[in-house]
Amino acid sequence: AxxxxxxxxxxxxxxxxxxxxxxxxxxxxxxxxxxxxxxxxxxxxxxxxxxxxxxxxxxxxxxxxxxxxxxxxxxxxxxxxxxxxxxxxxxxxxxxxxxxxxxxxxxxxxxxxxxxxxxxxxxxxxxxxxxxxxxxxxxxxxxxxxxxxxxxxxxxxxxxxxxxxxxxxxxxxxxxxxxxxxxxxxxxxxxxxxxxxxxxxxxxxxxxIQVPLRDPKGPVRMPIIDKYKDMGTVVMGKIESGTISEGDNMLVMPNKANVKVISVHCDEDRVRSAAPGENVRVKLSGIEEDDITAGFVLSSIKNPVSAISEFRAQLQILELLDNAIFTAGYKAVLHIHSVVEECEIVELIEEIDLKRRKEGDIKKKKSKRKPLFVKNGAVVVCRVQVNNLICIENFSEFPQLGRFTLRTEGITSNRTQISHDFECVCLSKLL
Incomplete structure (x- = not known):
């Protein structure tokens, strides 16, 4: 194009x-x-x-x-x-x-x-x-x-x-x-x-165009998209919340590594600090490059990002492979900020009827029922499980760390289809 x-x-x-x-x-x-x-x-x-x-x-x-x-x-x-x-x-x-x-x-x-x-x-x-x-x-x-x-x-x-x-x-x-x-x-x-x-x-x-406002005084959240060695360990990413400054002590999650910020670069310029929305390179001490993976998050020590292996989420099913059904045991690949991880739907909690919800029937609980399976177009609350700890947050607090996509791939046809998200709500926190 x-x-x-x-x-x-x-x-x-x-x-x-x-x-x-x-x-x-x-x-x-x-x-x-x-x-x-x-x-x-x-x-x-x-x-x-x-x-x-x-x-x-x-x-x-x-x-x-x-x-x-x-x-x-x-x-x-x-x-x-x-x-x-x-x-x-x-x-x-x-x-x-x-x-x-x-x-x-x-x-x-x-x-x-x-x-x-x-x-x-x-x-x-x-x-x-x-x-x-x-x-x-x-x-x-x-x-x-x-x-x-x-x-x-x-x-x-x-x-x-x-x-x-x-x-x-x-x-x-x-x-x-x-x-x-x-x-x-x-x-x-x-x-x-x-x-x-x-x-x-x-x-x-x-x-x-007005871009979303982010809180420069909030807890630091910077999903790491890449890392390399350069007289130390350098991580790259976009600051979603908080401010990162030279000399700051921080955590790399989910492995809870204590690190110190040696320098911060925006574009090619070294800066004393960087605010939310900036794409930055941050040089760290206290951690080796091999101990960092894309999807880890640079985080405040006092208010660290949640690291969990199971969570509750609201999803909208947009398109299922070959019109399959979505049920407990369904496996997919989860994409959230810079994380790519295999996951499994372990329980369907409720299906939400958006039409009845709009009409106010949610108070009468007519819009909710626990399903065995759902099809294309459904909105469902479910429990999702991943094999490794991942860093996510409540959608209401940090939308960019609480919004995700699920994809499944056809093994023979290699066609990519998508089912996906609206909100992610933490079920448990393993910090």
């Missing part, structure tokens, strides 16, 4: 990449007979991605507008790399959904089982409440900045976004762009290109 090309163009337009580097990438792409891929090379750095023309890992980069500093998480779109996409989306405040206007490409992604549909559902359940839908490749000769094509795609996406839980009027923005040419990205569209568009450009839309 052009996600990496759009990401590369953003970095170029914001001055993060110079002309000489662009010329180098143009030559590399031309040598591989892939002239139009050169902007994607800025984000897709490994040879597999460049050879296949598809993102595999979550690319990470930074840029600034006049008012805001952004971290780009270039998540894979291909169905084989959905777990990597989940890792990227779980760290994001804003989702930029890139859709190709080229005939056939939008339709393939949007049809039942297509990746556009799955990514919208995943983004919503992973907490990405703000969505920018960019209709890309509008400059293609077969599209030609056609208002009819733009309206057709928007007309099909709006009902689906509403059914996925998005408030389209409040939280979703649509706009046409050309990621390859950079049209309508940093500056508004020239009327000679597209006479019918009078709306904002991408940078303006991103600047005006």
């Amino acid at each position: 052009g996600k990496s090309t759009a990401g590369g163009q953003i970095l170029f337009l914001s001055g993060q990449v110079d002309d000489r580097t662009i010329q180098k990438y143009e030559k590399e792409a031309k040598d591989k007979s892939r002239e139009s891929w050169y902007m994607a090379y800025i984000m897709d750095t490994n040879e597999e991605e460049r050879a296949k023309g598809k993102t595999v890992e979550v690319g990470r980069a930074h840029f600034e507008t006049e008012t805001t500093r952004f971290t780009i998480l270039d998540a894979p779109g291909h169905k084989s790399y959905v777990p990597n996409m989940i890792s990227g989306a779980s760290q994001a405040d804003i989702g930029v959904l890139v859709i190709s206007a080229r005939k056939g490409e939008f339709e393939t992604g949007y049809e039942r089982g297509g990746q556009t549909r799955e990514h919208v559902l995943l983004a919503k359940t992973l907490g990405v409440s703000k969505l920018v839908v960019v209709i890309n490749k509008m400059d293609e000769s077969t599209v030609g900045w056609s208002k009819e094509r733009y309206d057709e795609i928007e007309g099909k996406m709006v009902p689906f976004l509403k059914s996925s839980g998005y408030n389209v009027k409040k939280d979703v923005h649509f706009l046409p762009i050309s990621g390859l040419l950079g049209t309508n990205m940093k500056t508004r569209m020239d009327k000679s290109n597209c006479s019918w568009w009078s709306g904002p450009c991408l940078f303006e839309v991103l600047d005006c």
Whole structure:
């Protein structure tokens, strides 16, 4: 669809990449007979991605507008790399959904089982409440900045976004762009290109979106997404709550390791402290790199994150593999912040009838019953068990650590289907 090309163009337009580097990438792409891929090379750095023309890992980069500093998480779109996409989306405040206007490409992604549909559902359940839908490749000769094509795609996406839980009027923005040419990205569209568009450009839309507020004085919660050695142990992640400062004593959970913060880096700059919402690198003493795994959480000592192996959750079943039934004993893969862990549903506690709940029947307890199984579309409260201790929190207190997705994969067809979450409520705490 052009996600990496759009990401590369953003970095170029914001001055993060110079002309000489662009010329180098143009030559590399031309040598591989892939002239139009050169902007994607800025984000897709490994040879597999460049050879296949598809993102595999979550690319990470930074840029600034006049008012805001952004971290780009270039998540894979291909169905084989959905777990990597989940890792990227779980760290994001804003989702930029890139859709190709080229005939056939939008339709393939949007049809039942297509990746556009799955990514919208995943983004919503992973907490990405703000969505920018960019209709890309509008400059293609077969599209030609056609208002009819733009309206057709928007007309099909709006009902689906509403059914996925998005408030389209409040939280979703649509706009046409050309990621390859950079049209309508940093500056508004020239009327000679597209006479019918009078709306904002991408940078303006991103600047005006209000991201969720986080508590800088709250207990520290930083899910660790990666680690490496560099004259000590360095961990990477996004601060979801609290402030991390040089000299702080903290815990790495769930292994309860006492550590000290040696330094904090935002982007390439060393800082004395970092607040919620920042993507940071933190150098620690008191722990070896081998003793840390993605999914661990850097946490306050006085108020540490919960580490548990069983919890109670409310889930909405969106789609079951081959229309299977969801019952006790059902196994899936759980994705929560940076944790990926096999899990089992050990008990269905109650099924919730949302229609009756809305009508006020919940007081009469007519909306609840303990089921043996549920099917697609059901909302159910259940107990979930994992093999290893994981760090999670009550959804009401720390939404990003209490919101999760369950996925099952077909062994033979390798099709990915999703069933998933709304809230996670701790049943027990093993600290």
